[in-house]
Amino acid sequence: MYTLSSKLKLTAIIFVIVGAIGLVIGFLQAPSDLDDVREMLAAEEHHAEPAESTMVEADFAKAEHDMLLEDEAATHGEKGAASHDDEHLEHTLHQLQNKPWAAVYVAAFFFFMISLGVLAFYAVQYAAQAGWSPVLFRVMEAITAYLVPGGIILFVLLVLSGMHVNHLFIWMDPEVVAEDAIIRNKSSYLNVPFFLIRAAIYLGGWFIFRHFLVRNSRRLDEASDNHYFKKNFKLAAGFLVFFIVSESMMSWDWIMSLDPHWFSTLFGWYVFASLFVSGITVIALISIYLKSRGYLPFVNNSHIHDLAKFMFGISIFWTYLWFSQFMLIWYSNIPEEVVYFISRIENYSLPFFGMVALNFIFPLLMLMNSDYKRVNWFVVLTGIVILVGHYLNVFVMIMPATVGESWFIGLPEISAVLLFAGLFIFVVFRALTKAPLLAKRNPFIKESEHFHY
Amino acid sequence: MASKVIHAIYNDDDVLLLAVKQVREARYHIGEIYTPFPVHGLDKAMGLAPTRLAITSFLYGVVGLVVSILMMNFIMIEDWPQDIGGKPSFSFLQNMPAFVPIMFELTVFFAAHLMVITFYMRSKLWPFKAAENPDVRTTDDKFLMEVDAADLNVDDLSDFLYKTGASEIKIIDNK
Numbered sequence: 001m002y003t004l005s006s007k008l009k010l011t012a013i014i015f016v017i018v019g020a021i022g023l024v025i026g027f028l029q030a031p032s033d034l035d036d037v038r039e040m041l042a043a044e045e046h047h048a049e050p051a052e053s054t055m056v057e058a059d060f061a062k063a064e065h066d067m068l069l070e071d072e073a074a075t076h077g078e079k080g081a082a083s084h085d086d087e088h089l090e091h092t093l094h095q096l097q098n099k100p101w102a103a104v105y106v107a108a109f110f111f112f113m114i115s116l117g118v119l120a121f122y123a124v125q126y127a128a129q130a131g132w133s134p135v136l137f138r139v140m141e142a143i144t145a146y147l148v149p150g151g152i153i154l155f156v157l158l159v160l161s162g163m164h165v166n167h168l169f170i171w172m173d174p175e176v177v178a179e180d181a182i183i184r185n186k187s188s189y190l191n192v193p194f195f196l197i198r199a200a201i202y203l204g205g206w207f208i209f210r211h212f213l214v215r216n217s218r219r220l221d222e223a224s225d226n227h228y229f230k231k232n233f234k235l236a237a238g239f240l241v242f243f244i245v246s247e248s249m250m251s252w253d254w255i256m257s258l259d260p261h262w263f264s265t266l267f268g269w270y271v272f273a274s275l276f277v278s279g280i281t282v283i284a285l286i287s288i289y290l291k292s293r294g295y296l297p298f299v300n301n302s303h304i305h306d307l308a309k310f311m312f313g314i315s316i317f318w319t320y321l322w323f324s325q326f327m328l329i330w331y332s333n334i335p336e337e338v339v340y341f342i343s344r345i346e347n348y349s350l351p352f353f354g355m356v357a358l359n360f361i362f363p364l365l366m367l368m369n370s371d372y373k374r375v376n377w378f379v380v381l382t383g384i385v386i387l388v389g390h391y392l393n394v395f396v397m398i399m400p401a402t403v404g405e406s407w408f409i410g411l412p413e414i415s416a417v418l419l420f421a422g423l424f425i426f427v428v429f430r431a432l433t434k435a436p437l438l439a440k441r442n443p444f445i446k447e448s449e450h451f452h453y
Numbered sequence: 454m455a456s457k458v459i460h461a462i463y464n465d466d467d468v469l470l471l472a473v474k475q476v477r478e479a480r481y482h483i484g485e486i487y488t489p490f491p492v493h494g495l496d497k498a499m500g501l502a503p504t505r506l507a508i509t510s511f512l513y514g515v516v517g518l519v520v521s522i523l524m525m526n527f528i529m530i531e532d533w534p535q536d537i538g539g540k541p542s543f544s545f546l547q548n549m550p551a552f553v554p555i556m557f558e559l560t561v562f563f564a565a566h567l568m569v570i571t572f573y574m575r576s577k578l579w580p581f582k583a584a585e586n587p588d589v590r591t592t593d594d595k596f597l598m599e600v601d602a603a604d605l606n607v608d609d610l611s612d613f614l615y616k617t618g619a620s621e622i623k624i625i626d627n628k
Binding site for chain 1 (some may be wrong): 507511539540550551554615
């Protein structure tokens with residue numbers, strides 16, 4: 001049995017407290033009216049250089065952007081130039097007011113998607129009747145324990161959005177919808193009650209599947225036959241069907257609808273690749289940590305090797321989807337589609353291209369060699385880089401629609417990550433203490449213990 | 454080729470793997486093993502040096518990537534620039550996303566094909582090459598281990614090999 005060390009517990013609690021304090025300051029610092037914004041912008045102008053360098057990189061997007069600006073100017077033309085300045089300030093005000101909320105949303109989703117990815121991976125192991133992985137089942141089960149608190153927090157955030165406490169989703173704003181024919185046409189799907197009902201269905205479904213999968217796994221420990229294993233096999237297969245549909249819809253609802261005009265048909269897969277690789281990476285990191293503390297003596301470096309192979313493979317899979325989504329839209333250059341990437345390349349070029357280095361080039365080169373996949377510190381280093389990269393991925397998916405060009409990874413963003421990281425560590429490691437670390441009655445446990453590459 | 458070798462034939466890959474370990478422990482020298490399919494872990498059991506084929510494959514992939522970049526730069530940018538889909542070919546970098554599929558394919562193409570060719574050359578395999586395996590049954594369902602018996606007592610060695618599970622033993626004397 002694993003016992004939660006007081007040091008780790010303390011670290012988690014400190015993370016939560018520091019993160020919470022930082023977030024409160026972040027919310028207090030958000031401007032409340034136009035005068036605050038004016039002051040902030042004036043203060044910024046002293047040390048803000050115009051971003052020439054990013055413009056060079058985004059040159060090929062410039063022509064389209066100019067066209068859009070003309071469009072915008074045409075629609076706002078009748079209002080006159082004097083009010084334009086105030087309008088811009090108000091725009092910035094909304095962005096800055098959204099900023100701490102968006103920071104919380106990004107971090108909450110990031111840690112939630114880790115546990116969701118692990119649950120999918122866990123179900124795949126059962127459905128495939130994998131022989132190598134049962135020694136890692138208790139680690140996976142513990143990581144999925146975060147699904148419930150993380151999911152409830154996300155749901156609360158979505159309810160708050162629906163109650164107009166924050167303005168992350170512009171389609172929830174009746175004034176915007178009234179003037180926007182495209183959103184109006186989607187309002188039979190994109191409306192607050194149905195949105196929340198759908199969120200409840202996804203979350204409820206995942207919670208229930210998770211509950212029964214873990215319960216059967218615990219009961220299998222004491223069972224005399226493989227009844228619960230067979231049950232879990234069927235349950236896992238059912239879950240995977242439910243998951244791939246609900247996960248796709250979740251990604252449209254919770255992320256893609258932030259840009260309600262834009263759509264991408266492979267968005268569900270794109271988010272899935274991100275959450276899958278993050279989840280597998282966290283399994284590897286926690287297994288290596290537990291092994292270094294003397295738990296999990298039955299996990300050998302072949303298990304780590306296999307996890308690293310998955311990290312490597314799914315990183316490439318993510319890049320494949322990232323590029324497929326980008327290239328088709330970039331090449332076809334249809335204005336209503338390409339704005340998505342223009343806003344990202346012009347205002348987010350560092351995180352947007354940086355994450356490709358972190359999520360693709362780094363793991364590709366670090367984990368290509370077979371021997372490196374079994375060197376723990378290589379896996380840990382690459383894993384941390386992958387997690388940072390996929391945090392940035394979520395950041396770049398959510399921020400452009402919510403805070404636009406006013407983004408910055410500052411106090412609220414870092415605090416939100418700390419807060420949820422602390423909560424995640426606390427929940428996951430406390431869940432580890434609830435059951436023996438070896439799923440001893442699993443029919444594949446012998447094969448898994450003797451697994452060697 | 455050693456002047457005197459013993460060919461021991463096994464019926465099962467697990468028996469063979471176990472036998473390899475025993476033979477090596479007894480300090481006999483295994484010349485070669487012929488199997489109908491790749492036996493997992495056999496190279497490690499025989500104590501062969503790890504393959505460097507993966508490194509060559511990586512290098513070939515890099516060559517393929519470089520070739521594709523130079524090729525696309527010459528074809529699409531330098532030699533005959535065109536305006537495709539409103540994207541004039543003024544610089545490689547701006548048109549790069551359109552070249553990525555080609556860069557990827559050529560990387561894979563070079564890595565895969567040159568690796569296979571390297572493997573053939575390293576294994577001394579080429580068209581019209583006469584087969585080297587001493588017993589045709591090793592292409593069907595038998596596993597053959599070739600043990601050097603140059604200065605050894607052949608009877609002791611064959612007894613030992615029988616005990617490791619060999620189903621058939623042949624002494625080959627090339628004088």
